[in-house]
Amino acid sequence: MVEGKFSEIRGWAAFEPGIKVKPWSYRPRPLGDNDVEIKIEYSGICGSDLHTIKGEWGPPQLPAIVGHEIVGRVVAKGDGVAGLAEGDLVGVGAQVYACLKDSCETCSRGLDPHCPDMVFTYNDNYADGKQAQGGYSEAVRVDANYTFKIPAAIDPVHAPPLMCAGVTVFCPMLKHDIKQGDRVGIVGIGGLGHLAIQFASALGAHVTAFSHSPNKREECMALGATAFVDTSDEKQVEGARQSLTHLFVASNAPANQYNEFIKWMKIGGAIVMLAVPPGKMSFSASEFTGSEVSLSGSLVGGVKTLRKTLDFAAEHGIKPIIERFPMDQVNEALARVDSGRIRYRAVLENPRD
Known part of the structure; x- marks a missing residue:
């Protein structure tokens, strides 16, 4: 089995309902044969993040690292991963797993966000019971099927909101x-x-x-x-x-x-x-x-639709209007989004090595 680069992943987690997050680290799931590990460069803030940690969509699983507009570099991959290489710039959206089987009634119709086995990027659990953690962090491990190459025509800092919004x-x-x-x-x-x-x-x-x-x-x-x-x-x-x-x-x-x-x-x-x-x-x-x-x-788009979204945005020069914040200013960014003053998406940035 391939070992990942991160034995502990540091991030910013909610510990109680509200919009405050605190530094926290967790031990990630083992890197499976079809998984990739991504060193996060940018993470967008989505309204769903706030609804989740405020408890507006039900009691969240705490502590929870939210964030499902993730962009970064592949730093490790399982033996079964094809089409992705270390160093690739990739994005992750609101979903990190579905069975994608031809025998699945939803996946076979391109409706993998409705797969009975689907896993959201955060506030959800994998089949092994491990909790999924999101993008307000330094790294993340996800299924390669839900890891998407960012087209060269898209500036990486503008890519996160495309992954969900x-x-x-x-x-x-x-x-x-x-x-x-x-x-x-x-x-x-x-x-x-x-x-x-x-x-x-x-x-x-x-x-x-x-x-x-x-x-x-x-x-x-x-x-x-x-x-x-x-x-x-x-x-x-x-x-x-x-x-x-x-x-x-x-x-x-x-x-x-x-x-x-x-x-x-x-x-x-x-x-x-x-x-x-x-x-x-x-x-x-x-x-x-x-x-x-x-x-x-409409919920979110599945694998095929997300690829089409990125390709179409690259072809037509579509990009979000963003405000940028260092990752350690995540609480200030959350407050600005919560107040409705953001124009129009917030993007958190991790420090570069």
């Missing part, structure tokens, strides 16, 4: 076959939304950005939007009625706001939730039968 917005666009002529709306111009504008525009769609912050108009247009609606302006909102073939909701919009979203859709349009709204939704049947609008959600 990027694939989160691009995956449903592929499923809905977004193309030239489609009229796509993006609600919530933040960490997800500013990337969604870029991907939809690169696919050829007419993109309308919806935001209650009129000062984001110029930025949205620069990112590729062809129209902007200030949602605090009733006249502009009224003008958006029945204008969209697709709407991607990238904000935690209140559940009751979806009733308004339906009014923006053309007959037979599709609304896709990219974020989880608080509260329960309430609709009358006639809202759907009268409009023939569909409402769906």
Whole structure:
């Protein structure tokens, strides 16, 4: 069996619900035949990290090192790993394992995020019972199938948000076959939304950005939007009625706001939730039968979709707007993300040797 470079991995872990993390180290799982060990250079902060350590999605497994937007270099690999070499620049997203068997009902359909055996990057357990730990650390060991080469055209510091936020917005666009002529709306111009504008525009769609912050108009247009609606302006909102073939909701919009979203859709349009709204939704049947609008959600993209996301971003020059923080300033970065002041994704940087 190949030995890894790290017998202990140092990171920043949550020990109680909240947004504070502390230095902590753990002994990693043995490096399996199909595993790689990655020395982390950059780790993005995702809203899911905060939801997890704050306990908003249920009690977390503590101590927990979160972070599932990981970019670094391969420093060791198992004997069965092909296609990756030591020194390769790679990324890891929100998932670190699925069976990927042809006999698996979900994996065989390219839906490996729904595999019964899937393992999230953190706050989850492998089949052997060992807890998965994430990217706010110096290194990580994961299955090679969920380790992706970063294309040379992508600046490594801009790669982490593509591993989660990027694939989160691009995956449903592929499923809905977004193309030239489609009229796509993006609600919530933040960490997800500013990337969604870029991907939809690169696919050829007419993109309308919806935001209650009129000062984001110029930025949205620069990112590729062809129209902007200030949602605090009733006249502009009224003008958006029945204008969209697709709407991607990238904000935690209140559940009751979806009733308004339906009014923006053309007959037979599709609304896709990219974020989880608080509260329960309430609709009358006639809202759907009268409009023939569909409402769906999207989790994360699987192996094939993540590769497509990175390749497409490289080809079209898509990159997140980021703020950079040294890894030891992770608590300051978490506070800034939690306050909503980040523009638009935070990236933690480990010191270089």
